[in-house]
Amino acid sequence: MKETQNSIGAYLKAHWKTVLFLVVLLIGIGLADNFVDSYLRRLLNLCAIYVIVSLSMNLVNGFTGQFSLGQAGFMAIGAYTVAVFTVPIESRAAIFYLEPMAPFLANIQLPFIVALILGGLAAVVVAFFIGSPCLRLRGDYLAIATLGFSEIIRIVFTNTQSITNGALGIKSIPTISSLWWTYGTALLIIIATVLLINSTYGRAFKAIREDEIAAEAMGVGLFKTKMTSFLIGAFFAGIGGGLFAALLGTVDPKQFYFTLTYNFLLIIVLGGMGSISGTVIASFVVTLGQEALRFLDEPMAFGLDLPIFRPGLRMVVFSFLLMVIVLFYRKGLMGTNELTWDFIAQKYHAIKQKLSRKKASTEGGGQQ
Amino acid sequence: MSLLRTENVIMQFGGVVAVNDLNIDIKKGELAALIGPNGAGKTTAFNVITGVYTPTSGRALLTPTDPTGQATEIEITGQKPDKITGLGVARTFQNIRLFKELTVLENVLVATHLNANYSFLSAMLRAPKARKGERQAKADCEFLLERLGLIGLKNEKAASLPYGQQRHLEIARALATKPQLLLLDEPAAGMNPQETDELTDLIFKLKTDFDLTIFMIEHHMDLVMEISDHIYVLDFGCTIAKGTPDEVQNDPKVIEAYLGVDADVED
Numbered sequence: 001m002k003e004t005q006n007s008i009g010a011y012l013k014a015h016w017k018t019v020l021f022l023v024v025l026l027i028g029i030g031l032a033d034n035f036v037d038s039y040l041r042r043l044l045n046l047c048a049i050y051v052i053v054s055l056s057m058n059l060v061n062g063f064t065g066q067f068s069l070g071q072a073g074f075m076a077i078g079a080y081t082v083a084v085f086t087v088p089i090e091s092r093a094a095i096f097y098l099e100p101m102a103p104f105l106a107n108i109q110l111p112f113i114v115a116l117i118l119g120g121l122a123a124v125v126v127a128f129f130i131g132s133p134c135l136r137l138r139g140d141y142l143a144i145a146t147l148g149f150s151e152i153i154r155i156v157f158t159n160t161q162s163i164t165n166g167a168l169g170i171k172s173i174p175t176i177s178s179l180w181w182t183y184g185t186a187l188l189i190i191i192a193t194v195l196l197i198n199s200t201y202g203r204a205f206k207a208i209r210e211d212e213i214a215a216e217a218m219g220v221g222l223f224k225t226k227m228t229s230f231l232i233g234a235f236f237a238g239i240g241g242g243l244f245a246a247l248l249g250t251v252d253p254k255q256f257y258f259t260l261t262y263n264f265l266l267i268i269v270l271g272g273m274g275s276i277s278g279t280v281i282a283s284f285v286v287t288l289g290q291e292a293l294r295f296l297d298e299p300m301a302f303g304l305d306l307p308i309f310r311p312g313l314r315m316v317v318f319s320f321l322l323m324v325i326v327l328f329y330r331k332g333l334m335g336t337n338e339l340t341w342d343f344i345a346q347k348y349h350a351i352k353q354k355l356s357r358k359k360a361s362t363e364g365g366g367q368q
Numbered sequence: 369m370s371l372l373r374t375e376n377v378i379m380q381f382g383g384v385v386a387v388n389d390l391n392i393d394i395k396k397g398e399l400a401a402l403i404g405p406n407g408a409g410k411t412t413a414f415n416v417i418t419g420v421y422t423p424t425s426g427r428a429l430l431t432p433t434d435p436t437g438q439a440t441e442i443e444i445t446g447q448k449p450d451k452i453t454g455l456g457v458a459r460t461f462q463n464i465r466l467f468k469e470l471t472v473l474e475n476v477l478v479a480t481h482l483n484a485n486y487s488f489l490s491a492m493l494r495a496p497k498a499r500k501g502e503r504q505a506k507a508d509c510e511f512l513l514e515r516l517g518l519i520g521l522k523n524e525k526a527a528s529l530p531y532g533q534q535r536h537l538e539i540a541r542a543l544a545t546k547p548q549l550l551l552l553d554e555p556a557a558g559m560n561p562q563e564t565d566e567l568t569d570l571i572f573k574l575k576t577d578f579d580l581t582i583f584m585i586e587h588h589m590d591l592v593m594e595i596s597d598h599i600y601v602l603d604f605g606c607t608i609a610k611g612t613p614d615e616v617q618n619d620p621k622v623i624e625a626y627l628g629v630d631a632d633v634e635d
Contacts, residue, residue, distance in 0.1 A: 192492040199491035199498060200477065200484040200505065203470070207478040210467035217418060217461075219453035219482030219545050228488055274469075336469060 017341050033179045041179065042247070043291055048182035049243050050283040052189050054267040055276065056236030061265075062273035063197060064229040065209030067143040070130065071264050073150030074123040074234045076256035078241030080157060081119030083170040083251045085110040091172050095165060102162040112174065116242040123238030124231050126153070135226045138212065150258050158253045169252025176246045185243060189236055193276055196232070205229050209274070270325060271332050278334030293317055369439065370431060371396040371549055371581050372417065372457075377426035377445075379412055379605075386412040388605040390426070394549070394598075396433075399575060399582045401592045404602035405625060410585045411462055413602070414551055418459050419449040432456040432548055454482050458547035460538040462554045462585070468527035472518055472537055475526050476509040479544035509544055515574070516540045532563055536570075543578060550574075552584035556591055564588055568595055593617065601625065 012019060032044060053071055060068045089109050092101050100106070110118070130149050134142045157164045164170065176182070196202050204225045207215035216222055245251045263286070271282030296313040325333070337343055372394040379387040387409040394400045402410050415421045417428055427445040432455050434440075444452050458479075467475050484505070486498040513519045516536045521529060526537060535555060542550055555571070556564045568591050575582055586592045592599065593613045601609040601616060603625040609616050616622055 195494050196488060196492045199488070199502065200481045200486075201488045201491050203474055203478045204481045206470055206474070207467050207481075210469055211465050213420065213449075214461065214465035214467065215478065216449040217420075217453060217459055217465075218479040218541060219450045220478065221448070221450045232488070 029179050029183050036179075038177075041177065043288065044179060045177075045182045045243075045247050047284050047287045048179070048186040049240050049247065050264070050267065050287050051186045051280050052182075052243070053237050053240035054264045054271070054279045054283050055189060055193055056233040056240065057261075057264045058268040058271075058273065058276070058279045059193060059196075059205075059236070060229050060233040062268055062275070062279075063202065063209060064205040064226060066135070066226055066230065067140055068146045068230065068233070069143050069258070069261050069265070070127075070146030070150045070234075071237050072256045072258055072260040073146070073153040074127065074237035075241030075244060075260070076150070076153050076157060076251075076253070077123045077126055078116075078119035078238030079245035079251045079256070080164055080170075080241075081122050081238070082112070082115045082242035082245045083173050084163065085115040085118065086112055086174055086246070087170060087172060088174070095168075095171055096162070098166070098168065099161045101165075105163060112176070112246060116239060116246075119242040120235040120238035123234040123241070127231050127234030128227075131227050131230045135223055135230060147258060147261075150256070150261060154253045154256050154258075157256075164253075167253060169250055169254075171250045173245055173249050173251070175249040176243070182243055182247070185239060189239070190276065190280065193236075197276065201225070201228060206274070266322070269332055270322065272334035272336060273332060274336040275332065275334035275338060277339035278332055278337075281333060281339070289321070290314070290318060369396050370394060372428070372430055372583070374417070374428045375426055377413075377416055377423045377428060379409070379416055379421060380424040385605050387416065387423070387602075390416075390602075390607060392600055392607075392610075394581060394583055396431075396548075396581055397579075398597040399571075399584075399595055400598045400600065401596040402583065402585045402600050402602065403587070403589075403592055404608075407604075408602040409605040410602055411553060412605075414459060414553055414585065417444075417452075418457060418551065419444065419447050419452040422446045430455055430457065430549070450482065453545050453547075456546070456548035457551065458542035458545045458549070459551035460535070460542050460553055460555060462557065464531075464534050464538060466526040466534055466537060466541070468525070470526060471523050472513065472526055472529065473506075473509060473522040475537060476512055476541050476544045477505055479541045480505040480508065482545060509540075512540045512543050515577075516570070531558060535559075535567075539570075539574070543574070547580065549581045549583060552582065552586075554585050554587060556586060556588045564591055567591075571595065 032041075036044065053075060056074075057068070057071050060066050084105060085108060087095065087109075089107060092106060126149075130145055131142075134145045158167050160166070197205070204215070204220045207218065207220055208222060208225060212222060215225075244255075248255075267282045267286050268279055270286065271278030271280070293314045296309060296317055297311045299309050329335075370393045372392070374390050374392050377387060377390040378385065390413055392400070402413060404410055412421065416423045423445055427443055429441050430444045430452075431439050431441045442455060444455065444457075467478060470478070484501055486495070486501045490498040510519060510522065513522055516539060518533060518536060518540060521533065526534065529537060535557075539552070539555065552571070556567050559567060571582065571584075572595060574580060584596075596613060599609075599611065599613055599616045600607055601619070601622050603621075608621045608625060609619040611619075
């Protein structure tokens with residue numbers, strides 16, 4: 001007993017900054033949960049979901065080096081699983097008014113958490129069938145196959161009227177409005193991913209990204225390892241999709257156009273392919289940034305009527321900002337680095353040194 | 369007892385016969401060398417043995433000793449490279465293939481993956497088994513880095529290492545797979561005479577300390593003649609000579625292949 005206390009004490013001493021950060025973060029979420037208005041709350045929830053899905057994409061694309069574009073499809077599977085299994089039985093007749101729900105599903109209602117995990121697992125099963133042929137090949141076949149898959153799944157969901165209610169979508173899904181669901185899940189997934197990446201599996205992923213031939217020669221089974229990464233990624237994306245459905249309270253196939261995937265692709269490129277903290281930062285920057293620039297879409301008058309402020313300008317400016325970032329940070333904001341305390345200290349010292357050198361040089365210039 | 373045998377291995381790429389009728393027999397505990405002019409098919413032979421290529425015909429047989437001391441002959445032709453590595457064959461590459469963005473320690477740790485005994489789920493939950501496995505792997509790898517004089521660089525990125533140390537790191541990484549047969553593809557390429565001498569000593573020491581059988585491709589003739597027990601000479605894919613260093617050195621065919629009939633000197 002005493003020994004465990006000691007080891008906990010030692011752990012706290014070694015990681016006090018991290019523990020402190022987590023405590024502050026949890027208090028912050030708690031405060032935000034109670035005092036934030038519904039608009040900002042939804043936005044923050046969306047940020048957390050984007051963190052989850054982007055992380056799942058970065059695991060496959062950034063860490064394992066396999067170009068997969070199926071995130072929207074896996075999200076759709078997760079979202080529809082949650083929708084189908086959590087909609088209250090009494091309101092099902094009203095939702096499925098064109099064609100009644102399939103009898104084998106009509107009377108099953110599951111608790112949210114069970115449906116959420118089921119959604120993740122369903123995504124895993126589908127991912128297995130896509131991955132089995134594609135991950136054996138080298139090159140970009142996976143990108144094409146996953147892109148095709150996410151379109152196929154959308155069309156399948158549009159046409160399976162008795163299960164998914166087709167193009168009408170499913171409404172009145174019991175919503176989650178608390179930040180704890182999304183942030184709790186995001187936090188768990190971040191921690192699990194960090195632990196995975198720092199284990200032998202994470203190193204095997206990175207080895208495949210760096211050099212497939214060498215990785216194989218060092219005993220890393222290419223297919224098995226790629227598959228592990230792909231399935232874990234699909235599971236996380238499915239979970240993210242499930243939360244997405246429960247956040248909005250409604251799902252329909254149009255939400256899962258393949259353009260949704262490009263949001264996540266953008267986030268991981270911006271944050272750094274192969275950086276967990278970069279993904280988290282970029283998820284917030286992109287999600288909040290798209291909202292913050294919304295004023296550009298509204299007509300504005302500075303004395304005279306400027307015709308450029310009209311819907312769509314937001315995306316123009318946003319694209320421009322992205323180009324600037326990609327020009328100056330070619331490997332994304334974080335590259336493959338992680339935001340650790342050491343990294344922060346290092347950056348802090350570098351900036352301090354730069355400033356003092358600048359100061360010295362200007363002083364030197366003054367003397368001449 | 370032979371550790372690795374190949375029987376009439378032929379490797380053809382379209383009309384090019386890169387390796388023609390290769391028959392080698394490497395005894396356990398010996399140091400064999402594969403030499404030959406550039407383009408003779410030496411690296412192709414290695415690629416066939418390690419499973420990168422499946423030979424057009426013929427087969428390769430490995431007789432690894434399992435932990436209980438039992439030795440059984442297994443056919444390795446057509447098996448995946450990671451399976452062959454798991455059976456105890458490790459290699460280095462002629463054109464260095466390190467995981468450039470990973471640290472020196474991580475590079476070596478990758479090679480312990482096949483001996484990892486915990487699942488990805490226990491890694492994600494950081495179960496005691498995963499923690500123990502991780503600690504053990506780290507200790508093993510640090511020991512190897514110590515042996516190869518790289519321990520001080522363990523947190524550097526592999527790409528930032530100077531050339532000679534990158535070669536050492538490749539050897540450390542190969543050793544981390546716990547091999548019985550180590551294939552070295554031109555370990556001394558690009559090294560000066562002093563570095564080559566040091567490497568010779570190192571290879572000898574590693575061979576005895578890790579109980580290895582070594583098969584290597586090398587161009588430095590003094591190194592090859594000094595340390596090998598057996599030499600195979602390839603030219604245009606064909607084995608033109610095999611035997612002890614003395615036998616090979618005096619073989620007229622070898623002299624012809626290396627020096628040409630007109631004796632236009634090349635080294």
